[in-house]
Amino acid sequence: MEYELSRIQRERFDEISKLAVRLAEVEKSFGPRPALAGANFSLEWGEVHALLGENGAGKSTLMNVLAGFYTADAGILEVDGEAARFETPAAAADAGIGMVHQHFKLVGPLSVLENLRLACARRAGWRSKAEALRAMETLGKELGFRLDPSARVDEMAVSDQQKLEIMKVLLAGARILVLDEPTAVLTEQEAQSALGLARSLARSGRAVVLITHKLRDVLGFSDRVTVMRAGRTIIDGAASEGMTAASLSEAMVGGAPVTELPPPSGSRHFKPEMLRVKALCAPASAHGVALAKIDFSVQGGEIFGIAGIGGNGQAELVEALIGVRALTSGAVLFDGVDMPPSPEARRERGLRYIPADRMGMGLFGELPLNVNISLPRLLGGGAEKKWLVTKSWMNGLARDAISQFEVAGAQVDLPARLLSGGNAQKLMLAREFTGGMEILIAHSPTRGLDIRAVQAVQTRLRAAAASGCAVLLISEDLDEIMQLSDRVAVMSHGRMSPAENVAAVDRARIGRLMLEMH
């Protein structure tokens, strides 16, 4: 045993010279909950290293530690074999580390050239605009694309913004590149070319980290893979070649095999059509796509699944359905009549909504649980309380919700932002599953949750359908869609494929639709 260890250590020692980055036993918490609980990661020169994990696993946090955005609570960081500690992003950049963040760090109202000058002028030693322009052109030729230097960044396509980010880190002299979910917002071709670019950068002697939660990116484009779960490293830098989708996803979601939800009990009877969306068109959101002629309908008792890669119009569709995004044309019908336009009126008609971004669009982080739970019951004509809203009434509701939906670690006066992801989602469900629910829109309802919470949420969705609701499930997780839905359609680039019966559908073809409809 002793011998074994020291041999491994010796080998490690030999390897060190090859390592671009070593992170060991890194810990970081935001408040009481650890985001990183002893994460390890090593990166070699010349490789594309995939960093895989579910949402919330801590991938971005770990790389933010490397790039100087977060300071770790504990742990070791070595760059090129030497111990390092970065207090600021600038210090990390000086050490040759460049990160392209999930949400780009570009100054929107400035031009392409101004953004480059801002980030790189000092490190690249430019003394004039002309010099910056020349450097930009040269690099553009090398990378095989061209950007208009005078274009305003917030008016550019997302893919161009990403190219600009890559140029930015390269011109700042980065030899170690971190790309945080670069393919999440791109079309298939764009994603292919971005991944290809990552590969060629690695081959030119740099080291590239590719954060993703897509197995395809790992298997197709990376040399090694590290898998994280709940702030820890599960697979530490294994060669991608031997990996299979099954082994990776098992590592991602947990050691225990994912127990299948029991099939829906009893025979299902669908009620007549409750929700119909007719030729719906709506404008794009800031970084999204416009909706083009969306058509579908959902029956009572049915779960209608919408599959698709995030950012293909799902958020716009949801907003249009709940009434916070105006339509350019088309209609949304409820039981055959036009939905009232305002969100409050739609809610009163029985529309409920579980947003993808719980804390952003769903809960009120600063407000206590009892207010979060009782707020919907205070609204509209059917409000339960009009003139005297008492604490005891709210507390009663909150206690019922907490026990019924098994929200762990919750008191009625706890601010919602202090709940963990899974419990926040249970609170969300508890609030939305109030009396009078007829249509439920669930947008990525299990994203970032642990396996038990996932099952709890999925069981609730089934129960909602069984009770006669029309359930619209929008998810990036094809497995989830296939498991829960009765019918399925695919969204891509603001369009929707015709709905198909899930029993008759070919999974591979759905996958292709998700990727190929562009």
Add this chain to the structure above:
Amino acid sequence: MMELFTAWVGSIPAFAAPFLLATAGLIINERAGVMNLGAEGVMAMAAVTSVLMEMAGHGTALALLSGIGAGLGLAAIFGIMAVFLRVDQVLAGLVAFALGIGVSGFLGDGSENQTVNGISPPPGSDFAFLPKLLAGVLDQDWLTWFAFFAAIAVWFIIERTDLGLRLRAVGEDAPAADAAGVNVALYRFGAVLAGGVLCAIAGAHLSLVGAHIWVDGMVAGRGWIAVAMVTLSRWNALRAIAAALLFGAIQALVPQLLSSGMNVPVYFIQMSPYLATLAYLLIAGLFAKGADAQPADLGRPYLREERR
């Protein structure tokens, strides 16, 4: 009538200069993302300090410098609150306003209404060879001239230099600026100080050039007007010149009208620039124009590890 007109036009630049200085100072603040409602207080501190120093016989230059120092001190208090302690900027600005007005009242207590030499235009016209109207406009004291050059310099620095680029980045998108290696807090604090200097000069202009005395309440809302003028000039120091001339023109008109004995609705005339600014705000909102001019991160504090 022509006389009156010439006198009016000639007095506009000196009326406009304090507005212009303060607005240019606040533009520096706001382009870095900091809204400073304390300009009124800073101006009062500078106005009283410079008069007191001049009364003590220290000479105009030293008086001006100490006025700037006093204003800078108050701006620094505001900056520490708003930038480092992350107090809500509206609140921090109001505190600076009240502190400046209050303390200047104490400092100037007992020294009110005592005339000082201050700064005056050179005797005789340097521009006598020009038409009378034009010469009247150009015959200004050096601090008034400075105000206009300062505004142009502020515009140039913000829009055309690397320093200005970093400043704008901090105000538009603090996280992105941070990622690009700009020290957000330092730039914001620096902007508060730089803006404080210009607001202080504006205050000293009021007492040394305009009134040649200190009276409590002398700033009379000019600092607040400057806050609104930043919006009116769409965060652009060159447009601020036009806005300041508009306000200055109206302010200069009132004494002329009163001395002429004409029966005109003086207060309605004085109200007009406020209404114009309001109307501008509403129209800009209607056409969604104001939205792109206002620095996107105005009023939002930044801490790297804090979720936004």
Add this chain to the structure above:
Amino acid sequence: MPRLILSPRLAASRRFTFLVLLGGILAGLVVSGGFLLTQGMGLSDLASQFVGYTFGNPAGLDQTLTRSIPLILVGLSVAVCLKVKFWNIGVEGQLWAGAMAATAVSLYHIGPEAVRLWVMCVAAMLGGGLWCGVCALARVRLRANEVVTTLLMNYVAYMLAQQLLYGAWRNPQDSFPVSKVFAPGETLALLGFGHVHAGIFFSLGAALFCWWLCGFARVGYMAKAVAANPAAARAVGVPAGAVVLLMATLGGALSGLAGFTIVCGEEHRLTQFVGNDFIFPSIVIAYLARSNPLGVVVAAIAIAALYTAGDSLKAFYQLPGATVLTIEAILLLCVCCAEFWLRYQLGWAKSTKVAP
């Protein structure tokens, strides 16, 4: 090397919040007291002025209570607006608008005489509500910054009042810039204690109403939701724009009501000075009370006492009129800075292991 790091504080307990606030207020009082000591006052003078005169003496108490009537209302005005994160720094303009509306009702004999006072009251609230409501509408519809619009509306109201006082409403008898004195039926009754008038019932009633509205009515909870997360509020069906509009209009109406209590309770006519010196006190009051309507009453009385003390300091110690403003500023400064600890914490970074 150990390093200090600043990080957001997750949650501050109620007790800690209270202690921090108390600490801030105490610090403010100590600094203010120290400041007055440097101005030549003795400790015993401070005690007799601030405690003895303002509360212990009928004349002082009279002045304090009378002054607190409009202060409670403008403090409520700011507090109610803050509930939806709307910065109302236009209470003076709204107060002027209310005072002018009430005066117009009196001058033009609007409504039957028997209920004239009530018509004046409603008119004042409408005037103030309108003055603030348009700013709220501009923010909701046109995204115009309310700090700037409410600020500008102060000047518009002030200039309008001056124009009227020097023009159409100038008292024909002596041609001073004041309006005609209101008829006896158009004024608020004195309560038999110095200058304290029935306006105090309006103030206390308004505070109770706001307390109910913010703490027990549906709208109060909707306002909380809008302030906490506007996007989520809209998504659950809170009419966010309407809530902001409603609360801001109510805030304006409260300031208008303050104008009503001044013209009908104290001055009995419109003068040039009814709306001066309210902006900063209103902010201080709302902030010290943490926007709690009942807290506003306490804070407003405390600030009114400060004004009473300030007046006597001016008379007996020749301190300038700016004393009160300075003390208010120091108080607010200390409280704001203390609140920093509610939101952030400073700690030593755990030492990191050194690489082998």
